[in-house]
Every structure is written in structure tokens, then in C-alpha cells.
Amino acid sequence: MTSIVGVIGGSGLGVLVDGGEPREIPTPFGPATVTIGELGGRTIAFLPRHGAGHTIAPHRINARANLWALASVGVRAVVSTAAVGSLSPGHLPESFALADQLVDRTFGRADTYFDSGPVRHLPFAEPFCPVLRGLAIEALPDAAPRATVAVIQGPRFSTAAESRILRDAGVDLVNMTLCPEVALAAEIGIGTVAICVVTDTDSGTSADDPDAVTAELVFRRLAEAKPRIVAAIARIVAAVPGDYVPRPLIDEETVAALRALPVPPPPLSVTP
Numbered sequence: 001m002t003s004i005v006g007v008i009g010g011s012g013l014g015v016l017v018d019g020g021e022p023r024e025i026p027t028p029f030g031p032a033t034v035t036i037g038e039l040g041g042r043t044i045a046f047l048p049r050h051g052a053g054h055t056i057a058p059h060r061i062n063a064r065a066n067l068w069a070l071a072s073v074g075v076r077a078v079v080s081t082a083a084v085g086s087l088s089p090g091h092l093p094e095s096f097a098l099a100d101q102l103v104d105r106t107f108g109r110a111d112t113y114f115d116s117g118p119v120r121h122l123p124f125a126e127p128f129c130p131v132l133r134g135l136a137i138e139a140l141p142d143a144a145p146r147a148t149v150a151v152i153q154g155p156r157f158s159t160a161a162e163s164r165i166l167r168d169a170g171v172d173l174v175n176m177t178l179c180p181e182v183a184l185a186a187e188i189g190i191g192t193v194a195i196c197v198v199t200d201t202d203s204g205t206s207a208d209d210p211d212a213v214t215a216e217l218v219f220r221r222l223a224e225a226k227p228r229i230v231a232a233i234a235r236i237v238a239a240v241p242g243d244y245v246p247r248p249l250i251d252e253e254t255v256a257a258l259r260a261l262p263v264p265p266p267p268l269s270v271t272p
């Protein structure tokens with residue numbers, strides 16, 4: 001059977017599939033909203049990580065609920081988008097990159113499914129699925145084929161000094177959402193590939209850099225790029241094999257038990 005592909009929409013991508021009805025899925029970690037639709041000739045499960053109207057700040061995203069909900073509708077592969085700032089002259093605003101490495105600078109987020117119950121340690125040297133990345137590199141020949149992304153806590157942007165430290169450490173791009181999302185996906189048996197959309201130069205390359213980050217600039221660049229972003233997602237979705245299975249990073253029994261966790265019943269509503 002052809003598997004359903006998950007699409008996690010980043011900033012600027014609150015709505016992707018026309019006609020699909022958003023469905024609230026209860027999970028052991030809280031509810032998540034998924035829309036089943038069609039893209040790239042495939043059935044997809046679309047989940048905008050900030051909500052359809054961008055109401056969820058990056059540090060408040062319930063990534064455990066989101067990934068569990070996608071797993072519950074049969075998703076094994078996720079194509080995501082992420083707006084990023086550039087720290088490197090090799091990644092210009094308006095370009096795309098396929099992230100291959102992450103530096104996690106977030107804190108205080110629920111970042112694992114294994115904080116109670118079985119003790120498991122995810123091998124995470126290659127955070128993204130090499131198979132999906134290979135397909136994406138072929139599907140998007142104009143995108144940079146690799147990039148190291150630092151994920152900061154947000155919601156504020158970096159100071160100039162924080163930006164410089166990351167740049168000096170060899171980081172290419174900066175974002176607020178790929179952690180813990182990518183690790184949680186791997187823990188629950190979902191492979192991921194992320195299309196990074198470069199929107200700005202973070203704290204800027206000079207005092208009057210017109211590409212220095214503001215939220216307005218990010219949203220403007222994303223709106224301008226939306227047709228290219230949707231086309232890029234569709235090309236990758238179309239390339240995912242119907243029988244795709246991700247690398248086994250956590251033992252099968254544990255993943256099956258995680259996916260089978262009971263969902264608490266909804267609270268009783270009391271009518272006066």
C-alpha cells in the first residue's frame with residue numbers, strides 16, 4: 001500500500017491543501033490538528049507547526065503531540081519547511097537549502113518520548129534521513145545540498161554576538177523549530193527532510209544590511225517564495241517511494257509500543 005507522506009509547514013505555510021478538513025487528533029501528549037489532502041500526486045497529512053493562523057510561538061510548539069498524531073495516521077516520512085537566517089555567504093536570502101546537520105541551542109522543551117517508561121538513546125549523528133535527503137537533492141537541483149542549522153530557543157532573534165559565535169563555529173543557518181521536531185520524529189520511527197528557506201542574514205552583515213532579520217522581513221520573503229516552496233514540497237513528496245521505511249534508529253518493539261500508547265479520554269463537559 002502507498003504510504004501517506006507527512007508535511008510539516010513552517011512559518012508562512014499555515015494552509016497548504018485546499019478542500020481538506022482540519023481534524024483534531026487526540027494524542028497522549030495533547031491534541032494536534034492534521035489535514036489530509038493531496039499534493040504531488042500523493043495523499044499527504046499536513047500539519048502547520050505554528051497553527052493555521054500562526055498562533056503558536058516556536059518555543060510553545062507541542063512537537064511530541066504533532067509527531068505522534070502524524071504517526072497515528074500512518075506517516076513514516078515527513079517533508080518539512082523551515083524559515084532560516086543565513087550566517088554564511090554560501091546561503092543567500094531567497095535561496096533554499098537541504099539541512100544535513102543540527103546544533104540544538106533550545107532549552108526547556110519537551111524533547112524526547114523517552115523521559116519515562118523505557119530508557120532509549122537515539123543515535124543522532126545524521127539527524128535527517130539520508131534516503132529522503134538524497135531524493136530531495138535530486139528533486140531540487142538549485143537548493144544547497146547541505147547546511148548546518150543552529151536551532152535557537154526564540155522567540156527573540158539572536159544578538160550580534162550570538163550570531164558571530166555561531167558563524168565562527170561553522171554554523172550556516174539559524175532557526176527556532178527544527179529541534180526537537182527532527183529528533184522526536186526519529187524516536188517515533190519517522191524519517192525527515194527539511195527544506196530550509198533562507199529569509200534573512202540574521203543580525204546582518206553590516207550596520208545597514210537590508211536583509212537583517214525582522215519578523216516582517218521573514219513573512220514577506222516567505223509570501224514571495226510560497227509558490228516555489230509549495231512546488232518544492234510537491235516534488236519531494238512525489239519522489240518518496242510508496243513503500244518507504246525509515247532507518248531503524250530505535251528498536252521496532254519500542255516504537256510500536258510508543259505508537260500504541262493509550263490516549264486519555266477527553267474531559268467531561270458539564271452543562272449547568
Ligand SMILES: CSC[C@H]1O[C@H](OP(=O)(O)O)[C@H](O)[C@@H]1O
Binds near residue numbers: 218
Ligand atoms: C516568523 S520569524 C521566526 C520564525 O520563523 C521560523 O519558523 P519555522 O521554522 O516554523 O519556519 C523560525 O524558526 C521562527 O519560528
Ligand SMILES: Nc1ncnc2[nH]cnc12
Binds near residue numbers: 083
Ligand atoms: N534569523 C533567524 N533566526 C531564527 N529563526 C529564523 N527564522 C527565519 N530567520 C531566522
